[in-house]
Amino acid sequence: MTDYDVLLVGGGHNGLVCAHSLAKSGKRVLVLEAATQAGGCAATREFAPGYSVSSCAQWLTQLSPEVIKNMALERHGLTYAARDLASVSLAEDGDHLVLQGGTLSGAGVGQQDMAAYREFDARMQRFSSLLAKAFSARAPKLVESNFADRLTLIKLGIGLKLLGKSDMNDLMRIVLINMYDVMQENFDHPRLKALLALDGMLGSHMGPRSPNTVFGYLYRRVGDLFGFHGPAQVRGGMGALARAMVASCEAAGVEVRAGAAVSSIDTEAGRTTGVTLVSGEQLHAGLVVSNVDPVTTFEKLVGYRNIETGVVRNVSKIRCKSGTAKLHLALDSLPAFTGLPADLAGHRLVIAPDMDYAERAFNAVKYSEYSQAPVMDISLPTVNDPDLAPAGQHVLSAIVQFAPYQPEGGWDTHRDTFIGILLDLLERHAPGLRQQVVAAELLTPQDLEHEFGMKGGHWHHGELSLDQVMMMRPFHGANQYGTPVDGLYLCGAGSHPGGGVMGLAGLNAAREIIKRGGAA
Numbered sequence: 001m002t003d004y005d006v007l008l009v010g011g012g013h014n015g016l017v018c019a020h021s022l023a024k025s026g027k028r029v030l031v032l033e034a035a036t037q038a039g040g041c042a043a044t045r046e047f048a049p050g051y052s053v054s055s056c057a058q059w060l061t062q063l064s065p066e067v068i069k070n071m072a073l074e075r076h077g078l079t080y081a082a083r084d085l086a087s088v089s090l091a092e093d094g095d096h097l098v099l100q101g102g103t104l105s106g107a108g109v110g111q112q113d114m115a116a117y118r119e120f121d122a123r124m125q126r127f128s129s130l131l132a133k134a135f136s137a138r139a140p141k142l143v144e145s146n147f148a149d150r151l152t153l154i155k156l157g158i159g160l161k162l163l164g165k166s167d168m169n170d171l172m173r174i175v176l177i178n179m180y181d182v183m184q185e186n187f188d189h190p191r192l193k194a195l196l197a198l199d200g201m202l203g204s205h206m207g208p209r210s211p212n213t214v215f216g217y218l219y220r221r222v223g224d225l226f227g228f229h230g231p232a233q234v235r236g237g238m239g240a241l242a243r244a245m246v247a248s249c250e251a252a253g254v255e256v257r258a259g260a261a262v263s264s265i266d267t268e269a270g271r272t273t274g275v276t277l278v279s280g281e282q283l284h285a286g287l288v289v290s291n292v293d294p295v296t297t298f299e300k301l302v303g304y305r306n307i308e309t310g311v312v313r314n315v316s317k318i319r320c321k322s323g324t325a326k327l328h329l330a331l332d333s334l335p336a337f338t339g340l341p342a343d344l345a346g347h348r349l350v351i352a353p354d355m356d357y358a359e360r361a362f363n364a365v366k367y368s369e370y371s372q373a374p375v376m377d378i379s380l381p382t383v384n385d386p387d388l389a390p391a392g393q394h395v396l397s398a399i400v401q402f403a404p405y406q407p408e409g410g411w412d413t414h415r416d417t418f419i420g421i422l423l424d425l426l427e428r429h430a431p432g433l434r435q436q437v438v439a440a441e442l443l444t445p446q447d448l449e450h451e452f453g454m455k456g457g458h459w460h461h462g463e464l465s466l467d468q469v470m471m472m473r474p475f476h477g478a479n480q481y482g483t484p485v486d487g488l489y490l491c492g493a494g495s496h497p498g499g500g501v502m503g504l505a506g507l508n509a510a511r512e513i514i515k516r517g518g519a520a
Helices: 013-024 065-070 111-135 147-162 165-174 179-186 190-198 213-225 238-251 294-306 309-316 355-366 411-429 445-452 504-516
Strands: 004-009 029-033 044-048 051-054 080-082 087-089 097-100 103-105 255-258 262-268 271-277 282-290 324-331 348-351 375-379 394-401 437-443 488-490
Touching: 004 013, 004 271, 013 029, 013 065, 013 238, 013 282, 013 504, 029 282, 044 238, 044 324, 044 437, 051 394, 065 504, 087 190, 097 190, 103 111, 111 165, 111 213, 179 190, 179 213, 179 355, 190 213, 190 355, 238 255, 262 282, 262 294, 282 504, 294 309, 294 488, 324 411, 324 445, 355 375, 355 394, 375 411, 394 411, 411 437, 437 445, 488 504
Parallel strands: 004 029, 004 282, 029 255, 087 348, 282 488
Antiparallel strands: 044 051, 087 097, 097 103, 262 271, 271 282, 324 394, 324 437, 348 375, 375 394
């Protein structure tokens, strides 16, 4: 007799979404989370006395409305400090470019670029609508005769056909190239091009000239179809979203156990039997669902010795190298960015003056070096949510592109130097900021890996590239949430459709498990 119907390893947001749906279907579910709080990359923590920050994901841009509704997240405490925020491309001279909704202003942007952006924006939304439909179900297999998969492919084909000949040809053309070329085709303003290109490479190991960045951009724009017309900021930080998800899970009967690190997913004769915790405790269940990235799941938890050589080869091919770091600053007052109106201080602020600047930033990480002039995606969350810092004081949180997983000599040698580079860059845009710093924290890709348990520090659990998406995600044999190990499923960002705080990987996985009745 088993203790639970399902043991779910890793209490990140996809794991919680999956657990909730499984529990609603009548299964007894235990979520095992290594950290002291569930949520994974949706986390808020105090990084200096009195100063709290969203320690990994900082913007909400893609959360599925179906997940919000199914889990009744707003009833369980999810609220927003701000929604539909602008993206502001900062200039050292204060002549900033502002993109809000479909409107451009500032920085001398011309009427030609404004008109081109309206047309481009509408076209990208049409393209992303195809992805949104594909993301709402399991990825179809191409080589097996299955009615549901055939129907999915037919729907995708019809959707592509309905774009019309011109749009269909354009989508097939641009998805195979890069954001640099697409931006050059459409716009003149250098900061507009860089601002849009950034959304194709955030969280990745790709620069504007890299193939697959157009797909990355369209992937991010799926959030528009989900009702996010610009970034949203969760009140209380991203950890508040996780708390709402935990509350919803517990109301559905899920048991969530934090501080319960799993050391192994146990198998016998090719089938999972349960898990063993780091504490030595063994738990048994007929089904184990892993929200951990696929490489860690098979390499560390299942163990390569327990799976076939072909599966080991497929797992080892997954590209999950990150070039992303996070900077957190505790500030004694609100920084004054040159020329930035007060009403834009709480919006998304970006340092990326042109695409060549962004490409040079990427060049460094190719050789395991950090950029001397990085790209930054900046949030001042305390403008919209003052409770994250002591009265009158502030927090700055920034996504930094690019930083290597392991520079020569290790991060202990380079951490302070890189923080100094970031502070110098911020100082040029907000004079006096250095004197406002009370405390600073840098989370490198290696730190993100250790803190959030994601291989390479990659928040998608594997690069979003055309050879690692849809029916190829995470690899052949595990592309519909089941795995070559009977009774073991995947539900995390390494599965279809991918990462970001979206929740559809977890929801789709639960539906597949329920449909199969637990059979692998």
